[in-house]
Amino acid sequence: MDSGTRSDVLIVGASVAGLSTARALRDEGFAGTITMVGEEDALPYDRPPLSKRILTGEWAAGESALCTQADLDRLGIRLLRGTAAAALDPAGRVVTTASGDDLRYGTLVVTTGVSARRPAYGAGLGGVHLLRTRADAIALRAGLATARRAVVAGAGVLGSEIAAGLRERGVAVTLAGRSRHLRLGLAGALLSPLIARLHRANGVELRLGEEVIGLRGDDRVTAAVLSGGDVVETDLVVAAIGCVPNTGWLASSGLDVSDGIVCDFAGRAAPGVFAAGDVAAWTDPRTGVPVRVEHQLNAAEQARLVARTIATGAVPAAPPVPFFWSDLYGTKIQVYGHGGGTSLDTIAGDPESGRFVAAVQRDGIVTAVVGWNMPRDFRTARVHVGRPAQLVDLKGR
Ligand SMILES: Cc1cc2nc3c(=O)[nH]c(=O)nc-3n(C[C@H](O)[C@H](O)[C@H](O)COP(=O)(O)OP(=O)(O)OC[C@H]3O[C@@H](n4cnc5c(N)ncnc54)[C@H](O)[C@@H]3O)c2cc1C
Incomplete structure (x- = not known):
């Protein structure tokens, strides 16, 4: 120009x-x-x-x-x-x-x-990937052609999605993360037990509370070293450690x-x-x-x-209320609200059945609503965000 x-x-x-x-x-x-x-x-x-x-x-x-x-x-x-x-x-x-x-x-x-945040390890080593751009996705897909085992570094939503995608491709996956909990966007760690159950049911080995601290291999990665001292053999590493x-x-x-x-x-x-x-x-x-x-x-x-x-010239009164969704092994997870809550209470469905809507609350106020394979009920439940939790018809109360 x-x-x-x-x-x-x-x-x-x-x-x-x-x-x-x-x-x-x-x-x-x-x-x-x-x-x-x-x-x-x-x-x-x-x-x-x-x-x-x-x-x-x-x-x-x-x-x-x-x-x-x-x-x-x-x-x-x-x-x-x-x-x-x-x-x-x-x-x-x-x-x-x-x-x-x-x-x-x-x-x-x-x-x-x-x-994508670059890890301190893996510079110049083949088989080490990030995933933020289309070019990253093309490189990762090419790397999958020969990979049988993968280590995903990072316990956030992207790490979980990558682990799920790799399992669908038939790759054996170890998911390692510094956090003891799997974190999912606005819902933070509250859904961790449910997500962990999904991963385990689909054959992912979870190594939570253990981060990848180094890699082994000459020109290509052959193993990942975890902070607990274990060495996990692998053909591929995907780092999803934040942005x-x-x-x-x-x-x-x-x-x-x-x-x-x-x-x-x-x-x-x-x-x-x-x-x-x-x-x-x-x-x-x-x-x-x-x-x-x-x-x-x-x-x-x-x-x-x-x-x-x-x-x-019309200035909004407030920022939009954040909305987030993810797909893990065909499970549609939706979260609407500001997050930062301390408890999760079911509004509809049942977590054991794999379909539910729940309110996240803090200090008696609903801060967010979570939908798990129940998109229609999730949509209606969004009105509860910002309301006192006692006004919401919570199951089991
Ligand atoms: C793999 C993946 C999966 C995701 N899945 C979900 C999901 O399921 N649900 C969800 O809610 N969100 C998801 N997200 C997040 C979502 O993609 C982002 O919130 C969204 O892309 C943000 O859009 P953006 O335009 O703000 O920034 P970006 O999409 O990051 O785009 C910024 C653009 O600016 C360009 N740029 C940077 N610096 C410069 C510069 N100096 N000059 C010119 N151009 C520059 C970059 O190259 C880039 O193209 C996912 C993200 C990734 C990577």
Whole structure:
């Protein structure tokens, strides 16, 4: 792009949050120029299938595209693919790219997401994988062609999904994690016993409370060393040990990037600068604390609110309530709410039967609702979030 070219709205990061912002701007009737800048040389695509249908081989890697070039053309959205933003001058309203181009803007929306955290082990060793991008998924699938055994490092939701996907591919899996509990997004550790039961029923060896601290092998990994001292032979390691916000390019911008981009309750980071999606920490007006949520629907919803503010000036009263889902061995798990609860009480169904809806509560208030293979009841139960638990008809009380 020519130096000095100006867009009314410049969006840095061309994934769910970026594309949703651009689309919602047009839905709101915004007629100005929109440019989207994306580091990956690809059209925007959906990441959740990378650890589900794409990992299991049900879908080809290209099947999770979120739009076509024709869609972007029709909406008048200019996409600069394979272009990384390298610096921001918020006072001058200019973003400089890695190749030195200056992109001027009226309003900036930062949607640069997060990157997979790299483990301290495994550099230069074959058979060691991360899973954040489509390129990662293609590499992992290729690695599966010869793998019989795998170690998944990380007890979070991504570690669980990868373990489940690998089992579906017939690979023997050991899942190791520093935490003694399996954590599932907003539900934290509350669902750990149920998820552990699912994994065990599907043949995963769980090594909770033991993290991978090193690998063995000359050019390819042959074994993983656990913190408890055991050595697990393996052909493949997938590290799912968390994410790091993509804010390095904002180091000299003066924005608060202490954990993602700190924003007010409406996604405003500085005059003329908004942030949305995994990289954004919107301040919760109830607590005054900035919170980063790494969930797909939250990214889309924040993007929609930012677009409405830009297009109409209407400022939302509060951030969206986070919503998260996962699929493990055909079990659909949904969580709506703010998390951080201390108990789980059944509202409908029965955990023993593999179908239930439950309320997560803290200090007598329902903070979240969990659905386990009961999507319709889960949808209706969402109204309970924020209510006193005593008003909810909890089973067994
Ligand atoms: C394997 C996997 C499975 C998932 N499954 C689920 C699920 O089941 N449910 C759920 O709710 N969520 C899930 N998620 C999370 C979900 O994908 C994210 O919440 C969502 O992708 C966030 O979108 P985003 O646009 O904020 O950020 P991202 O999707 O991370 O996109 C950010 C984009 O910005 C680009 N970028 C970064 N830096 C720059 C720069 N300097 N210049 C230009 N471009 C830049 C990146 O290359 C990237 O394309 C999953 C994630 C992964 C990886």
